[in-house]
Amino acid sequence: MWVKLLRDRDFTPPDNRRITVAYKEGMQLPIKRAWGELLIADGDAEEIDTPNRTDDARDADGDGHDDKTGRFVEKNTAARRRAPEETKG
Secondary structure (H helix, E strand, O other): OEEEEOOOEEEOOOOOOOOOEEEOOOOEEEOOHHHHHHHHHOOOEEEEOOOOOOOHHHOOOOOOEOOOOOOEOOOOOOOOOOOOOOOOO
16 A cells, blocks of 8 residues: 655554654655554544556656766566567577
C-alpha cells in the first residue's frame, strides 16, 4: 500500500513494539497494509495510487533526453522485455 503522510509521526506498530518509525510530513512511500490502515485511521496519512515506473526522473525538462548525459531517454523501458541475444555456434 502506498501512502502520503499528512503530518510528522513517530509510529510504533502494534505487532512489533521494539521499533519506531519516524515518518515526516509529505513522504510518499510503500508500507505494510496494516500499518497504512492504522495511520489512515488516525488521520496521519492518506492512501495514494502506486506511482508509475518511468524514466521521467532523468528527463525533468521533458525534451526526451537525459538531463545529465544528453542521451535519448526511452520511456517505460522497465516494462518492455528484450529478447536474449543469440549465441554464435
